[in-house]
Amino acid sequence: MEAPNPRKGGVMPAPRKYPDELRERAIRLVMDLVEEPGGPSINGACLRVGDQLGINGDTLRNWVKQARVDAGKAPGVTTEDKARIAELEREVRELRRANAILKSASAFFAAELDRPSTR
Template identity: 60%
Template structure:
């Protein structure tokens, strides 16, 4: 079970929108500077807000990287592969156990 979120999604969306608006109004404003300006207003740590904004840019296709949806899919597939490998190990062990019971002369 994932850990509970510390900040509500509405606050996250509002903070990201404020940073994007600040950067749009001032073209020379960097992401870091915009986050340092907006973070105290919404009572969020600067690094947290910067991470949210970077993730939003990746999801929007403005920054290279793995989107949130793709990352979730990969994690789900990795869990499934791990589960299937465990099941295969169990089946292999069971099949060799039953093969030995049927013919004790077999080397395994």
């Protein structure tokens, strides 16, 4: 998938502060803690693992929440669906723009046809 171009009306995402490997490891650590018998809640596990790895607890909680949705363990919109929705919204914007251009061109040429000929 191509990166959004701000000149084409796209929005540039914020640069990733944490590498994907760290993100995946942190999520896995939280899930392992939560699944232990008598383990902490997701919030508690996120705070503990976040402190150990230097990741904000709220950031880690968001990652875990999205990972659970993506794995089908929680309701919500998956990362794949979010990307598809963004792609479709971009396509709709482009099609609306093209439609507006075609309407303008149609009106222009219709006006040209209605003008009396100067021949």
